[in-house]
Amino acid sequence: MTIREQENPRLQELGDFLRTRRARLAPEDVGLPRGGRRRAPGLRRVEVAQLAGVSVDWYTWLEQGRSITASTQVLESIVQALRLNVSEREHLFFLAHQQPPPERAWELEIVSPTLQNFLDHQGLSPAFVLGRHWDVVAWNAAASILFGDYNQLTSRERNSIWRMFTTPGHRHFLVDWEEHARRMVAQFRASCGRYPGDPRLTELIHDLMLCSPEFRAWWSDHEVLGPLEGHKTFNHPQAGYLHFEHLTFQVFDAPDLNVNVYTPVDEGDTPTKISQLLSEKSR
Template identity: 75%
Template sequence: MMAREQEEQRLQELGDFLRTRRNRIAPEDVGLPRGSRRRAPGLRRAEVAQLSGVSVDWYTWLEQGRPISVSTQVLESLVQALHLNADERAHLFFLAHQQSPPARSLEPETVSPALQLFLDHQGLSPAFVTGRRWDVVAWNEAARVVFGDYEQMTAHERNVVWRMFTSPMYRQFLVDWEGHARRLLAQFRATCGRYPGDPWLTGLIHDLMSASPEFRAWWPDHEVLSASEGHKTFNHPQVGYLVFELVTFQVFDAPDLTMTAYISLDEADTPAKISRLRSSRSSVSSGF
């Protein structure tokens, strides 16, 4: 009985949400005439149905909270018709499908000013943010002096997976490169499962199969792994060994973004070495 009540509440919430979004849009906002006989604010159900490419009866049932199936394509049509922002789109998908919406692959991935400020305040701990395709999209100064100047890197070099498997210098930089690479590949495989058919990811996998014998040998194993934590040791070409504790987490209001922070440990005098690198603002080669 409890499950049935929860389902009815979810459908009612979905209908109420659609109605409130419909009521806030003026007809002229979507290129429709207002007319002299319109009494209620916002769009009529028939107008939303027309804009979404569905029947009036079907949309009416949806607003009434009836248990009807809703495809991703129709939900995206409603997003456009009702001018929903990213938060509203996510809410709609949770109410209708009880899961997050698929990523909009053409949208650029950026971090908020607050998140960039958080990165910058990590001080001597290198930290960066990666997107759903494992491209580094933001970083702090400690990450720049430890991992390389992201500003000078090509799009491929900013991709964490590509760099792991194709950079000769990165193999020397990482203590236990194979262990790092295998774990990263398993995490990457798990990510690909969230975005099946993504043409960019498909292209990256194809390029990696050609460029890296290890990737080509390990990819068919289908190993998967969630985000990892623990000790990480690097052998930096300028200051020698650096030791960190790794933590990763999703950004709450942008779940396709992942923040990775390497917390500087006292081992190998790591904080002092990073401080020296930051003070000199060493320009590390983009090939590193």
């Protein structure tokens, strides 16, 4: 392997991802006999190559992060061989591209007046916009009373994954913190796969690895997930338990921006509590 290949973070990530996916599968999971004693968990490279219909040498080079061309057909075969889900399949294809993302990935993230107006008109629903580095780049009044006044936070403190793992209060504020934090790591890794080598993301990952043992442990799992809808419960210091349905969607004209909306549900009288908090803030 050349020095250039060793230094390519996309190829390194691709190799690590394939190895962790292979390690989680047993031969019987894919219809193969277990055979004799195995020195390591999971499938052997020769077994994945057999299932994908490629040579063992070629698949080994792929896991080693060598700069080789992988056609769409071959990647689809690997998806089937490793039993990848939808998010993992998308992650594999991003990592296997032989060129960086389009230049728009490095442009400034600008929230249009129309998008800010949309946030402001969500009323009792906390809403904010995440950029490609997971910074909160725009928000409405309801988001400030739920998550804290973003105007008073530093740029690093406005980073949602940094806040999740480095703010002690978050562990009590977000009910089922570990479940949501694990899911966030998987979504963050999938997002990072779109921007290999991005210096800000590289720095953020490095700092999180140093500051959070949980992030360090879960990051090595190489789990990937896309945005998920669902229910979230927060234990607000003034209002108590607040219940929301959470939805994330991409901005069509600015695909690096993701809008997050938390719609209050009737459980726990959440809409009334949000209304009271907003009223108190406006006094």
